[in-house]
Amino acid sequence: MDELKNTAAQAAGAAVAAEDEVVTFKRPSQAKEIWRRFRKNRGSMIGLIILIIIFLLLIFAEFISPYEIAIKQIPENILAKPSAQHPFGCDAYGRDVLSRILHGGRVSLAIALIATMTSCIVGSTLGAIAGYFGKWIDSIIMRALDIFMSVPDILFTMTVVVALGANFVNLLIALTLAYFTNYVRLVRSQVLNLSEQEYVEAARAGGSGNARIILSHIIPNAMGVIIVNVTLNVAKIIIYESTLSFLGLGMPPPQPEWGLMLSEAREVMRKAPFLLFFPAAAIVICACCINLVGDGLRDALDPHLKS
Amino acid sequence: MWKYVLKRVLFLIPTILGVILIIYAVMNITPGDPGRAMLGANASQADVDQYNEMIGYNRPFLTKYVDYIKNMLTGDFGTSYFTKQSVFAEVWPRYSLTIRLSLMGVIISTLIGVPIGIYAAVKQYTLWDTIPSIISFFMAAIPTFVLGMVLLYIFALKLNVLPSFGTTQGLKSFIMPALAMALPPSAQTMRFTKSSMLESVRQDYIRTARAKGAPERTVIWKHALKNALLPVITMVGMSLGMFIAGAVVVERMFSLPGIGSLIVDRISYKDEPVIIAGTIMIAIVFTIVMLLVDVLYAFVDPRIKAKYAGTKGK
Numbered sequence: 001m002d003e004l005k006n007t008a009a010q011a012a013g014a015a016v017a018a019e020d021e022v023v024t025f026k027r028p029s030q031a032k033e034i035w036r037r038f039r040k041n042r043g044s045m046i047g048l049i050i051l052i053i054i055f056l057l058l059i060f061a062e063f064i065s066p067y068e069i070a071i072k073q074i075p076e077n078i079l080a081k082p083s084a085q086h087p088f089g090c091d092a093y094g095r096d097v098l099s100r101i102l103h104g105g106r107v108s109l110a111i112a113l114i115a116t117m118t119s120c121i122v123g124s125t126l127g128a129i130a131g132y133f134g135k136w137i138d139s140i141i142m143r144a145l146d147i148f149m150s151v152p153d154i155l156f157t158m159t160v161v162v163a164l165g166a167n168f169v170n171l172l173i174a175l176t177l178a179y180f181t182n183y184v185r186l187v188r189s190q191v192l193n194l195s196e197q198e199y200v201e202a203a204r205a206g207g208s209g210n211a212r213i214i215l216s217h218i219i220p221n222a223m224g225v226i227i228v229n230v231t232l233n234v235a236k237i238i239i240y241e242s243t244l245s246f247l248g249l250g251m252p253p254p255q256p257e258w259g260l261m262l263s264e265a266r267e268v269m270r271k272a273p274f275l276l277f278f279p280a281a282a283i284v285i286c287a288c289c290i291n292l293v294g295d296g297l298r299d300a301l302d303p304h305l306k307s
Numbered sequence: 308m309w310k311y312v313l314k315r316v317l318f319l320i321p322t323i324l325g326v327i328l329i330i331y332a333v334m335n336i337t338p339g340d341p342g343r344a345m346l347g348a349n350a351s352q353a354d355v356d357q358y359n360e361m362i363g364y365n366r367p368f369l370t371k372y373v374d375y376i377k378n379m380l381t382g383d384f385g386t387s388y389f390t391k392q393s394v395f396a397e398v399w400p401r402y403s404l405t406i407r408l409s410l411m412g413v414i415i416s417t418l419i420g421v422p423i424g425i426y427a428a429v430k431q432y433t434l435w436d437t438i439p440s441i442i443s444f445f446m447a448a449i450p451t452f453v454l455g456m457v458l459l460y461i462f463a464l465k466l467n468v469l470p471s472f473g474t475t476q477g478l479k480s481f482i483m484p485a486l487a488m489a490l491p492p493s494a495q496t497m498r499f500t501k502s503s504m505l506e507s508v509r510q511d512y513i514r515t516a517r518a519k520g521a522p523e524r525t526v527i528w529k530h531a532l533k534n535a536l537l538p539v540i541t542m543v544g545m546s547l548g549m550f551i552a553g554a555v556v557v558e559r560m561f562s563l564p565g566i567g568s569l570i571v572d573r574i575s576y577k578d579e580p581v582i583i584a585g586t587i588m589i590a591i592v593f594t595i596v597m598l599l600v601d602v603l604y605a606f607v608d609p610r611i612k613a614k615y616a617g618t619k620g621k
Binding site: 143144146147148150151152153154155158159160162163164235239242243246247259262266269270273276280283284287288291 | 318321322325326329330333334337338339444445447448449450451452453456457459460464548551552553555556559567570571574575582586589590593594
C-alpha cells in the first residue's frame, strides 16, 4: 500500500506531497513500529537479551579463555569436578569444559548462521524464479524439488558428509542442501500471492520491468515471512548440526563442538554425568532463545496473525 | 479424486528414477571406491582394481544407471558390493525394524500430544494450558540425541530397568528409542492440536450449537473436536515419514539395526545397490503415506471431497 501511496503522492505534486509528509511524520517508521511491538513481548525480550549476552561471550571467547585452553590436555585434570578454577569441570582428556563450550559455540553458531544464509539465498532465488515466471519454469523447479525432497534430508546430509569428509565447508554444503527446500516453497507461495496484489499491477502498469518489480515491490513485502523463518531455522540448524556432530559427522576433533562434546561425554557418562549437562544446556538455551525471538518477530511483523 | 490418486502414484516413477540418479551422481563425484574400502589400505592397487571390476563398479556412470533401472524392472534390485547378498534380503529386515520403531514413535507422540493439546485448548489460560505449553516450548529445543542420553542415564544407568543398546530384550529394547524419538514431536503435535482446537471453537457452527442449547460437553467433544482433528490427521501422517527418516539418530545411539544406519554404514563402502534400494524404499513409503493422508482427509471431510468433485480433471 505504501508504494501506491507514494506513487500517487509523486503524481499529485507538491501540495499533496507536503500533506503526505505530515502523515509520515505522525506515523513512526516501520522498523520503529516493529520494534515497539516486539518490545511489548516479555518472553521475546528475555530471549533477545540472553542471546546478546551469549553472542558477546562467544565473540570475546578468546579473551575469556584462549583457544589453547580448550584443546590443552592436562592429565591431572581428567574428569575433574566443577571447581573455582574450572567452573564447568574438565572432560575425559583433562580439557577445560567452559573454554570448550565457548569455542564450540563459536563454531556451532557460525555454521548455523552461515548455513541459514546460504540456504535462504539459494532457496529464495529458486522460489522467486519459480513463483514469478510460473509456467514451465515453475513446473520444472517444483517437480525437481519434489523428487529431491523425497530423499529424507538427514540421510542426504549424512551421505554428503560421509562421502566428502567432515569439515567446515562440507558441513555447510550438506546443511544448505538439507534446508534450502523450505525456502523454495515459502518464497514461491509468497511471490505467487504478492504478484496478484494491486500494487504490483500498478507498478507493471507504470512500466516497471521484472527485475524492478521483484526487487523493489515483491521482495520487501515478502521479507517479513522470510525473516521469521530464517530466525527459527537458525535454531533448527543448531540442533541438526549438533546431531551430526554427535554421530561423528560434524567438525573433526579436537575442535570443540557441542554435539561432539556430548558424544565424548557419553563414553564417560557413568563416571562424570555432569559432562553431559553443560553442552546439552548450551544447545537447549540457544535454541530456546532463538525460538523466543523468532516467535516475537512473527507477532511483531504481522499483527494480524496474532489474535 | 481417483484421477488425482493415480497422478500421485504415477509421480512415484520419476521420483524413483530421480532418486537413483541423485545417488549415482553423489557416489560418482565423491572420492573412494568399494574395492579399497573392502580390501583395506594395505591391499595392492591391482587387487582393488580387480575387485571393482568384478562387482561392476567401474562401469561408466550412465551405464550403471540404465543397467540398474533395467534390472529393477525385472524385479532384481542388485547384490550388495560388500556382503554379496541380494539387496532385498539385506534391506528388508532392517526396514521392518525401522517401520516398527517409527510406528511406536508416532503412536506415543500422538497419544501424548493430542489429548494434552485438546485439554489445554479447553482449559485455555489455566495451569492446564500454561504448564504443558512451557514444557512443549522446551521440548521443541531439545535434540533427540540429548533426550536419548537423558533417558539412557535415568533408565539404563541409574535404575537399570531398560537395556542401553541392541534388540535382545524384545519390546523393552524399543521403549527408550521410541520415547526419545517421540517426545520432541509430541510437543509439536500438542501445540498443533491446541491451535487447531482453538480455531475450531471460534467457528460459527460452535456458536450455533451453543445457541441451540447443546450441553457444553457435546459442543466440545462432538462439534469442535471432530473438526479440529482433521488437520491433526495430516500432521500425524506427515510425522510418520519424518520418523522413518529421523530414526537413524536413535538407531545409531541405541545400536539398533535399522534402515537408516544401514544406509549410513554403507556410504563409506560405496555400496550403491544397498544405498539405492534403502533410499527408494523410504521414498516410496513416504509418498504412499502422504497420499493416504490426503485421501483419508478427503474422505473424512466432505468439503474437500466436494472440491475434488467440483474441479474435474484437476
